[in-house]
Amino acid sequence: MTKENLIFWGAGTARTFRLIWMAEELELKYKLNPIGPRTGETLSKEYTALNPKQKIPMMEHGNFSLSESVAICRYLQNTFPSKNIFIPSNSQDKAKEDEWCNFIYGEVDETSLYVMRRHYDLKEIYGEAPEVVNSCRQYLQRHLKVIDKHLEKNQTIMTGGFGIVDILLMSCLDWAIFYEFDLPKNITIYRERISQRAAYTKAMEINYSS
Ligand SMILES: N[C@@H](CCC(=O)N[C@@H](CS)C(=O)NCC(=O)O)C(=O)O
Structure with missing residues (x-):
């Protein structure tokens, strides 16, 4: 998988901030769909099909999708290692x-x-x-x-x-x-x-x- 097909869903909260910051540290390209909580956007049929929890943030990487801010940050750090982010090795x-x-x-x-x-x-x-x-x-x-x-x-x-x-x-x-x-x-x-x-x-x- 390449870096270029990353899509993030969600903006404006402490949880959405985490993956955006992680991606910026890792110098990744991503498309951001800045939907918000309780705007009705997480309840749409399309979004619910992607994330049945109807919550943000959410990430797509090719065919792989992931919710939960901590899990997404971890996925990014492990998939795109960089000198900017410490990754424990033992x-x-x-x-x-x-x-x-x-x-x-x-x-x-x-x-x-x-x-x-x-x-x-x-x-x-x-x-x-x-x-x-x-x-x-x-x-x-x-x-x-x-x-x-x-x-x-x-x-x-x-x-x-x-x-x-x-x-x-x-x-x-x-x-x-x-x-x-x-x-x-x-x-x-x-x-x-x-x-x-x-x-x-x-x-x-x-x-x-x-
Ligand atoms: N454990 C989740 C929490 C996600 C979460 O609660 N997101 C809030 C915004 S910060 C949300 O989407 N709220 C909409 C709702 O509860 O309807 C994570 O860390 O990603």
Whole structure:
């Protein structure tokens, strides 16, 4: 398969940002169909045939299709290896990368930020629940401390270099800032440094202006 037949579906959210940023780091060509959540676009017959979950993001590569932001980023990094993205080569590094991906996706994204989104931004659909939102806020603060401690001595999450974990984490940190979290010191320094990457800036423009 070539690089040229990549198609991405979805723009405008932290989840869609991840694969766009990964693709920009890997210097890939792709076609972006910038459909949004809850615009009705994910519910069309055509899109539902592609992704029965009716969610974004979604990727097509030739005849192969894939949903889930983390799975898509992983597919891209493994299919189009590049010096710009660290790829673990031994079982311990692979396991550490998995540990971080699961932690950030499971605890920071889904259990904290997305639950806040459901019961605050999307309260008309999922119900208003200020106590839930508040407890998610405290829960995330606890996890941010763990990440902050790790970043005391590390420039990137994996000691081998910048990669998928940093992309996931940065997408969540930007989301947390949008929700008015005060990020701890080491995370703030890390975020300022990583956001200088040209691919980050380009992906921001593409994801949020499409
Ligand atoms: N676990 C999925 C989450 C996908 C997801 O929930 N996407 C949201 C936008 S960020 C969506 O499509 N929402 C539309 C809906 O729920 O109807 C991933 O990481 O890709």
